[in-house]
Amino acid sequence: MAKLCSIERNKKRVKLVAKFAGKRAALKAVIRDKNATPEQVFEATMTLARLPRNGSQVRVHNRCALTGRSKGNYRKFKLSRIQLRKLANEGQLPGVTKSSW
Numbered sequence: 001m002a003k004l005c006s007i008e009r010n011k012k013r014v015k016l017v018a019k020f021a022g023k024r025a026a027l028k029a030v031i032r033d034k035n036a037t038p039e040q041v042f043e044a045t046m047t048l049a050r051l052p053r054n055g056s057q058v059r060v061h062n063r064c065a066l067t068g069r070s071k072g073n074y075r076k077f078k079l080s081r082i083q084l085r086k087l088a089n090e091g092q093l094p095g096v097t098k099s100s101w
Helices: 004-032 038-050 081-090
Strands: none
Touching: 004 038
16 A cells, blocks of 8 residues: 555645646647747746646656555556456456456
């Protein structure tokens, strides 16, 4: 089990990303706009820099939904490799079978 503070910190980041997603997208659109003046681009860049760092999507870490493990996660199942194997062997994951040849 991962540290509880790490899991909670990641949850906070997810909330911040949702809160600032629209504002960040609008500012990035201004920055990428070819018709924008250099002053507009500079102002958008400075405004973007003033937003909280944890509001960026890249700072959210994928974690296992059961244990909070941060490494070896399968995005499709939101589980770590260890939990995925355990649940698949128990038959708890629909559509997942153990292969043998």
